[in-house]
Amino acid sequence: MLVPFEVYVHVPFCARRCGYCDFNTYVAGPERHAAFVAHAIAEMELAAAELEGTPRASAQSVFFGGGTPTILPVEGLVELLEAVRRTFGVAPGGEVSAEANPDSVDAAYLEGLAAAGFTRVSFGMQSAVPWVLAALDRSHDPARLPDLVADARGAGLDVSVDLIYGTPGETLTDWEASVRAALDLGVDHVSAYALSLEEHTPMARRIRQGLLAPVDADEQAAKYVLADELFSSAGLGWYEISNWARPGHESMHNLGYWTGAEWWGIGPGAHSSLGARRFWNVKSPVAYADRLTGGASPVAGEETLDDAAVSLERIMLRSRTSQGLDLDDLSVEGRRTVPGLIADGLAQQRTGTANAKFVDGIVLTQRGRLLADLVTRTLAGW
Ligand SMILES: C[S@@+](CC[C@H](N)C(=O)[O-])C[C@H]1O[C@@H](n2cnc3c(N)ncnc32)[C@H](O)[C@@H]1O
Ligand code: SF4
Structure with missing residues (x-):
């Protein structure tokens, strides 16, 4: 797909x-x-x-x-x-x-x-x-x-x-x-x-x-x-x-x-994300105009994320949403922090739709949303 x-x-x-x-x-x-x-x-x-x-x-x-x-x-x-x-x-x-x-x-x-x-x-x-x-x-x-x-x-x-x-x-x-x-x-x-x-x-x-x-x-x-x-x-x-x-x-x-879409950002300073590739345009509208007038790409820099960086990005972005994180998104160490986060009222279990008893992920609680940076760092094992 x-x-x-x-x-x-x-x-x-x-x-x-x-x-x-x-x-x-x-x-x-x-x-x-x-x-x-x-x-x-x-x-x-x-x-x-x-x-x-x-x-x-x-x-x-x-x-x-x-x-x-x-x-x-x-x-x-x-x-x-x-x-x-x-x-x-x-x-x-x-x-x-x-x-x-x-x-x-x-x-x-x-x-x-x-x-x-x-x-x-x-x-x-x-x-x-x-x-x-x-x-x-x-x-x-x-x-x-x-x-x-x-x-x-x-x-x-x-x-x-x-x-x-x-x-x-x-x-x-x-x-x-x-x-x-x-x-x-x-x-x-x-x-x-x-x-x-x-x-x-x-x-x-x-x-x-x-x-x-x-x-x-x-x-x-x-x-x-x-x-x-x-x-x-x-x-x-x-x-x-x-x-x-x-x-x-x-x-x-x-x-x-x-949730992991790819996107192309058009315009000065715009960022793009295709697969593991991240690239960004020149920030200044004057430099942007100059590049395009000359038929050149406005891209100013790019990097390709390694697997660890892709996984960290996924944790940081998905944990912000009410869809939450799949337990499979976490490393073994990350999964070990989950019971503590739940006990502290920062995260709650997300139950799968097929069987309400089957825990397939976690979602931040309101308190967890207020401390989202801390929760993400914990889940990512920082
Ligand atoms: C591009 S602006 C929206 C459209 C238009 N420029 C406007 O301000 O009406 C995007 C939004 O970013 C938010 N924003 C910008 N700077 C912010 C800041 N320093 N802290 C919090 N929100 C900010 C504002 O709520 C703003 O509506
Ligand atoms: S400076 Fe422009 S982009 Fe920023 S909040 Fe004001 S109107 Fe929106």
Whole structure:
């Protein structure tokens, strides 16, 4: 059977940079946006030529991330999707997602996406509390979200929102208001990320200078527990540490990353994974454009993982999901740590469907999800 295959397209532009974000994204004018579309298509053509003759499935999912993909005119995203269809192929019923900053789209834009075959949009909501959004340097008006979500659903798109918890000064009550606001939108999928303080960002600098309160780990944990409980009582179950969905609305693309799909990443800094081979593109959009203008590959580096590294990666990724880990994924030493993790309430047995008494794997408990790094290190025998 062919390994599932996915395509990621990284659009490296934003209208402005948020103070906490360390993603590979830049502020640039419309002429650079248009040139990016042409270069990304050139990269897809090179990739298709390289893959020709190798047995490979069409893409089960395509994900436009960033940056802010929707900073491109809708025609730009449509052209990119058509190029993905032409070069890699998209399986019938394939999932096609775009990330969107809420102030970068309107009803006509969302209809244009749906008409071209996009199936899903993910809005960067982050918070429903105006002062928290201001602390995050967000430019969008939270009051627009209900209409935008209704427009997206009206166009036939599945809708997800991203939330961030742990912004300096955010109280548990603020966070609860954001979680409840996300649920009130009626979305079928939510990603909730703990604020990660990235060293070279303006926010990290303001914390170092004492201008903002440092992030408190215990408070982050309390916010995770609150969100998990409110989401699951509203019918959105966790399927990955930071992702919750109504059954059937899980992101196929994200699940692919965690469960062993192969993927090709298009765009500056994008990473790809084919078998044991990992490769990544030049990070700078200028260097990326230069390479492709000259007909050269934008790949900047690559490595081939040995069996031990493949197995470690599998443990790290699969343990994040509600599908959990097969006991067969673990080494003999790793399997020996399982009873201790279960006794400590960090993992629980996963029972096989054929015979409910047959233990075939383990899944993290809520406490285990809060301490996922520790659990993974233990299972991997570090
Ligand atoms: C590419 S952005 C989504 C689309 C669009 N750029 C936006 O922000 O609205 C992906 C998501 O990553 C998350 N993110 C970015 N930087 C983060 C950080 N330092 N800590 C936690 N989450 C972060 C945000 O929730 C953001 O929505
Ligand atoms: S969070 Fe989104 S909008 Fe803000 S800088 Fe990062 S990618 Fe751009």
